[in-house]
Amino acid sequence: MAAPELSHPLPSTRKRLTPAHRWWWKFQRISGVVLVVLLFAHLFYNLVLGDGVNQIDFAFVAGKWAAPLWKWWAFALLVLAMLHGMNGMSYLVGDYARSQRTRRFLNALLGAATAVIVVLGTLVIFTFDPCPQGADASLLPSFCAEVGK
């Protein structure tokens, strides 16, 4: 199949690019660079160090989140990756959705999904209880016994 010829370039993009577009374009790049550090440390710590995937269970997560550093690490990863992913997906919506209505609808859906996931994740990280009352002690991190809960 022959590629369509580019006989009618789109009207000047200058007119269609709002300041918000420019802000997000920059954000996509800055968040990308930060995500390289956040995400590779996350993967290395969880999947390569120790016993790799096999070490992951409730006690492992509780042990990590006992340190504020890992809580804020998780929070930064959550917010930056979701916003970066949301904006990236909305580039696809802009490219593939054919009508203004579909575009609006899909972008609204994306925004809503992102808000729900970010709020849920944030609540989980900051209201997490490593030693829930009445839980099977063998599933909890060892420090729960010392705290005497």
Place this chain on the structure above:
Amino acid sequence: MPSTPTLYRGHEGMWMWIVHRATGVAIFFFLLVHVLDTSLVRLSPEAYNQVIDSYKTPLYGLLEAGLVAAIILHAFNGLRIIAVDRWTWALRHQKLLVWVVWGIFVVLMAGFLPRQLTNVFGGE
């Protein structure tokens, strides 16, 4: 069938653009699920461990390896895009940089795959 040459049909940059798009979308959908499964730590240790245990099976172990592969490609190609937008040197050598991305990918996967596969398929 005459085909009009277009800007970058069939060259390194075009394939990388497809890879970047496909991996970005895959990682996004995984992330939605990943936040939901991690949220189970707020429900109960049993609920979380049960779901995470299914991730330690061979099928999920391979899917995870695929996810890590996708992240490595997207991350380093993302850095290539940033560099090409920013520096003329990188723009001039963008094709070479595509191969650098693949090189980094091969090296990192060679380090990660044995680790992951022995964890998932290995003895204890």
